[in-house]
Amino acid sequence: MERFLELVIASVLLAGLYATMAYGLGLIYGVLRIVNLNHGGMIMAGAYAGWYLHSEFGIDPYLALLPVGTVAFLVGMGMYRLLVHRLPRGAAGGVQSLLLLFGVWLVMRNIAYLLFTGNDQTVHTTYATRAITLAGAQVSVNRLAVFGVALATLGILHILLTKTYFGKALRAVAQNPESCTLQGIRVDRIYALTFGLGTALASVAGLLGATLFPFNPSFGAAELLKSFVVVVLGGLGSVAGTAIAALILAAVEVFPTAIPGFPTYLTAALGFVLLVLVLVLRPGGLFGQRVLG
Amino acid sequence: MAIALRAQGLSKRFGGLKAVDEVTLQLAEGQILGLIGPNGAGKSTCFSMLAGSTPPTAGRVFLGETEITGLPAFRAARAGVVRTHQIVRPFANLTLFENALVAAVQCAGRDHAGARALALEALDFAGLSARQHQYPAGLTLAGRKRLEMARALACNPRVLLLDEVIAGVNPAEAQEMATLILRIRDERKVSIIMTEHVMAAVMRLCEQVVVLDAGKLIASGVPREIVQNPEVISAYLGKKHEH
């Protein structure tokens, strides 16, 4: 029973990270109809940024969140204006934007490899190993903090998307860009801002992830896949749907570790198995939003 | 008269919303049936269910004596029920001839020569054979609507479901389109159900009209009666507050 509780807590805490990670991918797809394959690259970049600031300047990873997120936001805007913006919109741009952003990802991985080698890195904070007892289970302080930041991020996003002019404009553009142009909304600007926001979320998730796991330049590939699983499961745009989907994925990954002799390398395959099951059983996604073409 | 297509108690729910509610209708062989109603009445959903693109929640569909309920769209098309789309969907990467050929090869079986002849004939019928080697991007909206019809005809359908093929084109083109629809019925012996916003066209082309409102069938009859039916008028013009 105690073990069960521990697993539940571990799932919930992990789900916070997964939801933050996935939201950026879903947001960009929901508004621009583009899958940001460089999502993995930005997750990796966020991880390295946090690690570098911590190991070189002793800046706490949690204090680095805001500056790293801001820089990533600007990078994302720039990437949109410089690259994505030039591609044809809609159907014809689908494969092109995919390959383009995939190319950017490869370049980023190579840069990280040249700067920091291919070795695994970890962020060692003073509180990395500290734990508190929560309802009889040992819980890492750092994991709790990651969860707290993730919750706060999603909360701010929710308010941003539902209460502000930007949020309303963004949702309107996602629905129908043509009529937004007619209404005087600067659609291209919304696209750039959305791309920046999604990119910033990816880097924040990467930074949070770096405090939990070791990483190297190919960090982000598995995370891209997990984000994708969450988006397919949870549908687009709904914070609640994303959260539930993230929880499901986390539980599917966490619970089998309790089975004695379960090979850990299979954990990476579990997310994919879940994805295939959802596609077979509920092709419309768990909550019915349209993700499938 | 023989029945070409029959729908019985056809319903579609999306969550709590009844998009189409217990619609029963019959299309006689060689008839043109109009399916009209205000926006959001469920016409398109009705079409999708008849053509197999959306499985109905309840109800049955028969093509002649054969039940085709729940057949996927491609099987329904091969069986003889073919639809066009309100927003035209040409295959942009294929020539007009190839657009028609794709449809024809599914119906003429493995006989390549037969399929080519069928495709060419369908294009010719829709008045597009002079442009058969061009791509759809070069066509006007009316041209694309013709292509949509040519492609459907290349399936050799028994029943054609035309979704708003007249709306949006200029009056001269609308006239030609109406003539084309009549020719499809008379020369190719195809029975037709059409939805249309342009009332004049419905009045001129359809022998029978059924009216949908909020998913329910509220009236059916010859066009002259339908336009005088008070329930239909209130559905179109808006009701006085009843509750």
Place this chain on the structure above:
Amino acid sequence: MSLPPWISRRALIGLGAACAVLAVGPLLHDNLYLHNLLTLTFIGIAAALAWNWLGGYLGQVSFGHAAMFGLGGFVAARGEISLHLPMVFAWIFGGLVAGAYALLWGHPTLRLRGPYFSIATIGVGEATRLVGTYWDWLTGGSSGLSLPMHPNLKYTLYWYGLALAALALAASYALRRSSLGLSLLAIKSDVDAASDVGVGAVRLQDLVLFLSGAMMGVCGGFYASYFSYIEPGDMFGFDRSISWVLMGVIGGIGTIAGPALGAVIFVLLRQYLIASYPQLYLGLYGILLVLVILFEPLGLTGIALRLFHRVRPDLSVTGVAGED
């Protein structure tokens, strides 16, 4: 003899002539380096074309084809080692297993269109690599598998490779020009509209996926025989999957012979450029992808078409069907 209408006499003669030259070539020179490079090119051509059947004709870009390549390679190797199958039969066996495996993950995932399918294939590739790395019984784990050595086999495999490349090219041609190819293009353009005119998309997609996966498996088997030693990290590697994407993009996605040309360029590039700067290869791949997509999405074929002032909408790099 009368040819089907979709076979052009010119293409047939050109292909025949090229094959003849390449087939007698080694008898006229004894440059082993060139011999080896050509053999590697053949296998690249066959694999890139097979990738293009799915990625180009159907518009479903796979980043995980190394899964089938690796599986086919290891099954073929096991077939030779444990079942004592003759080499070519072992390749075919590997191909069939790889094709079946492609169906296993692909049948459900092909419901996803465009980018989403592509991400799923990243998952397939990674999951397969992990399982392959730890599945000692099939792959020998991280120490890999060694095949029995035959003297002269490596030299002889040149002609097998040539035959494989020619077969893949002929299949590409047939696939593209037949009514099947037409239906695939229609599905790529708009899967729902295609269904509405009687195209049974699911079966056709599965068929193409199987063919593509099986050809990949055969290539993997060939690779195993050629190097007589294979290990999972290399066979299932992500780089391998990317290399076929790159060959397709360089040559022209969705064109009949473009990926073959792309394979030639790619092998040369790797041999001369990347061998000198091994730490830069991922970035170079990435820059190439970005440049081609930004400036000439149809790759070399696009440049050629431009030179001859021809517009070919049938080659448009359409992705997500029916959207927007």
